[in-house]
Amino acid sequence: MILFVARRLGVSAVTLVGISVALFALTRAIPGDPVSMYFDPLNFAGDREAAMAALRQELGLDQPLPVQYLAWAGQVLQGNLGYSITSGRSVGELIAGRLGATAYLMLAGTALSLLIGITGGIVAALRKNTATDYLILLFSLILISVPSFFVAMVCIYVFGLRLGVLPTAGINTPGGGWGDAFRHLVLPAGILGLAGAVGYVRWARSSMLDVLDQDYLITARSKGLSRPRVVLRHGLRNALIPLVTVVAMSIPGLFGGAVIIEQLFAWPGTGRMAVDAIANRDYPVLMGFVLLTAVLVLVCNLVADLTYGLIDPRIRL
Structure with missing residues (x-):
């Protein structure tokens, strides 16, 4: 290893x-x-x-x-990413100051997309060719057909301007507390999570359908094991192997998608910093952001390779 x-x-x-x-x-x-x-x-x-x-x-x-x-x-x-041409500040300090907000948004969006996507895919596979299966596939088809920035603008108009129930800009209100921070997170993380969940639904459904027809699951059922135990303990573990690749490759995509979401919701993360760097031709800041994205892609690939062996012992051998 x-x-x-x-x-x-x-x-x-x-x-x-x-x-x-x-x-x-x-x-x-x-x-x-x-x-x-x-x-x-x-x-x-x-x-x-x-x-x-x-x-x-x-x-x-x-x-x-x-x-x-x-x-x-x-x-x-030497650990020095250079200095911003426009502000003169260290690029490392600029990224470090905004990385927390992006990570906060990314973790919430990724957790939501995994929860919705994998759960929806498993339910669709277990209810194959039923009304539930068709509704889940139809919903995922609608989401994948509509750009996330359009969904974001509709949500800003409906929940922010018309209903006034959710904030549409910033990460929190000064002195607002945890409840206020959660309300600011709902729209950007929800839209980011739904955009990422679409692919997981289809992959989880396909993987589970391949696994459910395997002989070892039929044998486990014949031994008297309950259906939830067979599906979650034996089926899901083997169905996760192709999903690991999808998840690992989609996280950098979510990082890129967060650039648009951060711009629309005035989220003070690295995405807005990158957009400003492009507008100002600030090469050092832009290179620092792109280098961070490249490192994230490589780390996700490495983690995926290591996770294969943890899920399936045969791969370790």
């Missing part, structure tokens, strides 16, 4: 280097000049071009891309 983990970490490290090179080049290809926003041509008195050239030299933006990348990578290896 230790050798396997070490090998996977080595592959992940090489992959991360390749991702960072590609993303560094792509961020530099974004149209616009981050330096020009500092010098308004209408209000700047002096030689604007000379001032811009001096700032580019100070920031290292006048160097060739390979030199810029090596300088950035050297700082990253």
Whole structure:
């Protein structure tokens, strides 16, 4: 197991280097000049071009891309993600200050999507070709067909503007307490959870249908074991193996989807920070966010590989 983990970490490290090179080049290809926003041509008195050239030299933006990348990578290896071009603050501090809000939203959304998706898929499989099965599949089809940002705007209008029962902006009200924080979480986490649950429903249903026809489940039932025990202890455990891959790969997708949700609900997380960085051509902040996303993808893949062995002992062998 230790050798396997070490090998996977080595592959992940090489992959991360390749991702960072590609993303560094792509961020530099974004149209616009981050330096020009500092010098308004209408209000700047002096030689604007000379001032811009001096700032580019100070920031290292006048160097060739390979030199810029090596300088950035050297700082990253020392734990320094650089400094924001617009605010001058450390990128690490900016991400750390907003990561808690994103993690809070992500954990709530992921827990809700797993609860709804896996439960709905199991119920649909156990009620195959019944009205319950068709209703669950119809509901998941509707959700997957409607963009999450549209659902968010409808919920903001209905629950926030018309009914006024739920807040639609921010993470809490100053001095509001736990109840107020929960009310702020309901809409963004609910929409994020429903968007993620759609895929889990279909995968859980398909996996459970494959498992329910296996001989060992029929044998367990013939020995007198109750149906809930057979389904939950023997069937669900084997049905979870393909679901592990789906869950592991969907968590980074939820992280990306949280960018839209955070923007719509004014949630003070890393998603809003990334949108602001794109608008301001703030390369260091944008690279820090993308690097965080890449690390999350690689970690989720590693956790999925390790989880396979925990669920099914045959994989460990």
